[in-house]
Amino acid sequence: MKAADFSYHEVVNLQDAIKIKAQDDEAVILAGGQSLLPALNMRLSSPTCLIDISKISGLNEIKIDGQTLFIGALATHSDVMNNKTVKDNMPCMIDILKMVAHPAIRNKGTHGGSIAYGDPAAELPALAVATNAEIIVSGQNGERSINAKEFYLGLFETAINQDEIVVGIKYPLLKQGQKIVFDEVCRRHGDYAMAGLIANIMGSKNDIKDLKLVFFATGDKPDVADKTARLYLDNGYDYDKLKNSLSSEIDFAGDLNSSSEMKLHLATVLIKKVLSKLEN
Amino acid sequence: MDDIKVNQNPKLGSLDRPNSYIGRSLPRENAKKHLDGGGQFVDDLTLPRMVHVAFLRSPFAHAEIKSINTNNAKKSDGVVDVFTAKEIDEVCKPWIGNLGHLGEMRSPEQTPLAKKIARWQGEPVAVVIADSRAQAEDALELIEVDWAEKEAQVDMETALDSNAVVIHLELGNNLFWTRTVNQGDVEKAFKEADAVVETTLDFARHTGVTLESRGIVADWNKAENKMTIYHNGQAPHMMQHIIAKHLDLNEGLVRIVSRDVGGSFGIKVHVYPDEMAVTAISKKIGRPVKFIADRLESFTTDIHARCHKISGKLGVDKNGKILAMEIDDLSGIGPFSMYPRTSAIETNQVLNLSGAPYVIPNYKAVGTVVFQNKTPMCQYRAVGHPIAVAITEALIDKAAYKIDMDIDKIRKINFIPDNAYPNKCPSGVPLEDLSHEASMDKLLEIMDIKEIEVQKEEDFKKGVLTGHGVISMCEVTNPSPLFYGVGGAHISSQDGAAIRLEGSGAIHLSSSITEQGQGTEAIMKQIAADQLGVKMESVRVTLGDTDATPYGGGTWASRGAGIGGEAVLKAARKLKDNILNIAAAIMQTDKDTLDIEDNNIIRKNGGEGISLQKLAETVYYRGHELPKGTNAELLATASFLIEGIPFVFTNSAMGCQVSIDQDTGIIKINKFWAVEDCGTQINPKLVEEQIRGGVIQGIGGALFEECVYDDQGNMQNATMADYLVPMAYEMPDIIVDHVTTNSGRSIIGAKGAGEAGTGGAPAVIMNAVNNALKQVNAEVVSQPITPEKILKAIGKI
Incomplete structure (x- = not known):
């Protein structure tokens, strides 16, 4: 080795x-x-x-930039978890990062690295997609901003060009009544999930006005399930219907720890688990 | 040691004296060294002119090697040479992993590197010797092998079919070994039984995952004809014999040094082809050669364990009394039986140990062991126990459910009573000094099973499946010569200790028992200091060097405390006797009026004594002051072995409570309880470490660990990210308690304590899971019990 x-x-x-x-x-x-x-x-x-690039200064900055929370690419997971601006503006990110591996890895692993690598089982790409984040890349022709949903093209495949480097991610600040709720199912704490869900919700438990569901560890990239979200808003939690909808909307890919059938089941029950975390 | 906190007011008899270290939870000194990063592991060693190796390993589970071209690899940067089987076989004779005492074993000859045919993915085929490991790995990519892939026999269940792929053509089929035990008349007893229950359980392959991977540095010194091997093994003298035998060396001129070893669990007690190749290379090129297995190599070449499918049947009368038990076990061991202990022992132990805590008058057991194209399988911690205990305890729970009896009651009425020892296992293996009744009583007391049952009902109303289980088991420890030696293996069952008083007054102890991280050094010190009457810090210990320690077996099968510890005790008593004799001569008094306390020879009736240092100075530097003819021997040695029985058994009772999430299939172990009777505990804290660590490995087997293979025999999860060992978050609270029944075989009375956790946890977890699942009429019969298996069992997917 x-x-x-x-x-x-x-x-x-x-x-x-x-x-x-x-x-x-x-x-x-x-x-x-x-x-x-x-x-x-x-x-x-x-x-x-x-x-x-780890010695480039300034790339680990975390700040409020207009209506967004900007996280520099070189900020480590531990930096983000211990940052007051993050805590004040997007505390859900800290809860999510607690599920990323273990402290030793979080002390070295970077926010931009996780976003750029685009592991379909990782939490941060799904969070970026769920929150409609912009990924800022810099290349020979200067900077450009790519919407997270457009950034992830396929398995470990992103919209980044060969000359470009991720320099930071801009997460839109949460609006009044907006919540990010998440859950995942792992064999062991800190493992890549068998399935995970990040929900972007506008409203309260009994009055959800808007719902976005982004799954991870299900397919080849963060999986957005708009049709299923719509179905939930219309019908509430109906296991069979939601499962059918998810199976038509996501191409579930099994792995060592969970078959595609298992992932579909877990994705379905995750809708219940995640939304039950909402307060009235 | 500056942190020893000795109770100033000891109450117990044997602890009620100065220097009473046996029975105390003293911190172990070598833990500090490791926390400091000061350990000396094989990979820490660099010798002048040392080279490194990397092995080309078969990428296929079964393939013909039509040709190997190493020319380009030999030209690669830093490469010293590239060898195939041809070159290695010139210096290393093949071996055969069969022993004579258990009936016919059929494993064929094995060589360090595969010749003509590779039989598992990971089998070494060629080896690059280079100035660095990285250069050796670069050159591996330049070796050209013309492979002809063959169909692999992966599945053990079809290995004996008429259309199976025969792995060793000369054998005609894939059978390695089979054994049948038949006591009483099971057929008749089943007919007479009021209830008969059956089950079939599956156990996946898993492995030991030592923190430090296997490693060896071989250093052939041509001038002295001496081979020095730095090796992180468990049995230095066994390796000394094996290396001398297969490399045609003078055994007395082979030195094995095993300094710090980062965990072993039975993984490091076997002879590995790559390690033999390294030794052969050093002999051939006359330079020190280092090999440290990387994690990928560990997963595909360290021995695997378990891999059993076992069917069982139990008959009881209406009062719950067991009338008969029958088991049929199949196990797949890869393409070769491991040398020199053989890969028959796990199945043998399944047959020996099933039903062991209970009176079962009629018992039949059949074991079948077959070859397959997977990594070789052999003895890992708690050899055979998880299978034997799981099948026994699963059947007993089933019988209890069937006749509507409490799970603790059915066990209690079937135990061999504590006052009925010596006795025998249903298989006929002798048992003595056990306490299943007392241990189960204690377990039930600390578990509060009534409260657990109330909680179970409340949880069920909330949609949570909670369940619990209790089990009893016997644990094989302290093996006698009847384990291996009788079958022709040169594995010592006797261990030795040498202890001396030095000129400074310091005590030096050496023992043939080895340290692999479990605290051997600490307990040896405790025994020596306790028996001699000296402070712990005045004892220095040497282990793991065949040039420096007495001859013996090493550390495996939980034999360190009970066998090696007894040898230390005996040697320390001899030395004390010698010291007191000399002191009596110097002090001109009767020996019986003297004793040793805190490194001083004291007069029991008061009056001035002398220090050990003074005595040693007199003996060594001013011997002329001693009366003529004084026997001034300040070095004492002793040996010990278990005689007359195959093993000294320990017993254990365990309980656990689990909750199952019906949506996700995730099992949470809420709490785990273990009551162990290992006789005298030399250091209770270390005993508890053994039990807790063992339970964690048992949790691994029950819920997480599996060497996953595809149907071509390729291992799919050979990394620490994909092979799941339990981590801190997966470890429940483990409550440990004890019953103490000393072994009558030794003065020290200690039995082993290293196997029970690993052997019993899989059974009690499975029983608890099935106790929970019973509420929804479901059951699991396959380990590891994954979330997916749970969801399938309850019909969710």
């Missing part, structure tokens, strides 16, 4: 990183390394070039 040879560039500013990335098709960004390094050591991936 030793990585194959690669060239290594430690950059101190974003422009250098972009330049190297633009020149080398196989160049890969190294931030916290919590997914990349195991893959390298197991030789599942053998990029020729690693660009270490």
Whole structure:
């Protein structure tokens, strides 16, 4: 389990990183390394070039930017969890991050890394989609903003170009009456979920005005289930109907710990579990 | 040791004296070293001119190796050489994992590297020797193998079918070993029974997952004809013999050094092909060679365990009295039986141990062990126990439900009474000094089973399935020569201790028992200091070096305290006797009026004594002052082995309560209780660590751990992310209590305590889960009990 040879560039500013990335098709960004390094050591991936961006200053900023909460790409999960601005403005993010692996991994793993890697079983991509976040990327032609739903294209596939790097994520601040509620089902605490759900809700338990359901660990990317959300708003919790709807809306992909049938079942009961957390 | 807190007012008789360390929960000194990062593991070792190896391992479960071309790999940066079976076989003779005492075993010859055919995914095929492990791994990619993939025999259940793929053609079929036990007349008894219950249980393969992976540095010194092996094993003298035998070396010139070992659980007590290859390479190239298994290699080459399917049948009369039990066990062990202990022992223990706590007059057991194209399987912590205990206890619960009797009552009326020992297992294996009745009583007392039943009903009304279980079990510990030695294996069942008083007054102790993280060193110190009458901190311990310790078996099968500890006790008593004799001569008094306390020889009737240091100085530096003819021997040795019976059994009773989420299938263990009777506890805290750690591994087997294979025999989850071991969040409160029935086989009276948790937890968890599921008329019969299995059982998916 030793990585194959690669060239290594430690950059101190974003422009250098972009330049190297633009020149080398196989160049890969190294931030916290919590997914990349195991893959390298197991030789599942053998990029020729690693660009270490962890020394770039300013990329870990967390701030309110207009009507959004901005989280810099290099903020670690622990940084985010311990940040007062996050706590005051989007406390649900802290609860969600508690389910991401374990403290040692959260101390190194970065917010931008998780967003950019786009693991379909990870929480943050689903949160970004559920909250309608914008992913800010920077490349040779400057910065652009990609809506989270458009960012995730398929299994580990994103809308980011070869010369671009995720620099931060803008989460719209929650409006009056808006809540983000989530739950997931794991074999062990901190594992990737067998299925998870993040719900973006406007209203109260008995009077939901708007509902967005985003599942993770179900398919090849965060799965938005608008039709099922609509059905819930119209009919309330009806296991069979919701399950049917979900099976038509999401292409469930089984894994080692749960078959596609299991995931469909869990996704369905997660609607009940998540919405029962709402207060009146 | 600056943190020892000795009770100033000890109440118990044996503890009521100075230096009474046996029976105290003293902190162990070596824990501090490890917390400090100061351990010395194999991978910490760097020797001059040392090279590293990486193995090319078969990517297929079954494949013909038509040719191997290593030319390009040999030219790769930093590569010293590349070997295949041809080169290794020139220095290492093959082995056969069969023993003679358990009937015919049919495993064929095995060599370090596969020749012509690879028979499991992960079997070593070629090896690169290079200046660094990374360079060796780079070169692996340049080895060209012309593989012809063959159909694999993956499923043990079809391994004996007429159309099965025969893994060793010369054997004609895939049978490795079979055994039948028949006591009484089960057929007749089942006819007479008022109720007969049956079940079939499945146990997935899992493995030991040691924190430190297997590792070895072999250093052949041609000038001295000496082979030094730094190895993180459990049985240094066994390895000394094996390496000498297969590499044709003078056994006395093979030295095995096992310093710190990061967990073993039986994983590190076997002979592994890659480790033998490393030793052969060092002999061949005359340089030190290091191999540290990476985690991927650990998962596909460390022995796996369990992999059983067992059917059982139990007949009881209307009063709940057991009349007969019958089991039929099938197990798949991979393509070879492991050397030198064989892969028959787990099944053998299933047959020996099923029904062990109970009077079962008619007992029949059949065990069948087959070859398959998966990683070799062998003895892991609590060998066979989880299967034997689970089938027995599942059947007993079923019988209780069928005749409507409480689960504790049916056990109590069937126990071999505590006052009826010595006795025998239903299989005929001798038992002595056990306490199932007292242990179950204590368990029920600490569990508060009435309260648990009330809660179960309340939970059910709320839609939560809560259930509980209780079990009893026997635990094999302290094996005698009848375990391995009788079958022809050079595995010592005797252990030795050597203890000396040094010129400074310090005590040095060496023992053939080894330390793998469980605190062996601490308990050996406690015994020596206690018996000699010296402070703990004046005892220094050497373990794990065949050049420096007495000869013996090492640490496995929970034999350290009961066998090695007794040897230390005897040696310490001898040394004390010698010291008092010398002191009597110096002090011109009768020996019987003297004793040792706190490193001083005291006069029991008062008056001035002398320190051990003074005595040692007299002996070593001013021997002329001693009366002529004084026997001034300050080194004492002793050995101990269990005689007359195969094992010293320990017994245990366990209970647990679980809740099941009917939506997700997630099982939560709310609480776990264990009552253990391991005789004298030398250090109760370490005993409890053994039990708790064992329970956690048992929880792993029951709920999480499984080596998942696809139908081509490829392991699917060979990483720590995918192979699920229980972590802190999955660990329930484990309440440990004790009953103490000393072993009559030794002065110290200690039995082993390392197996029960792992052996009993799977049974009691499964019974608790099924107790919960019974409320919705469902049942699970397969471990690990995954959420998906629960949801299927209750019809949710």
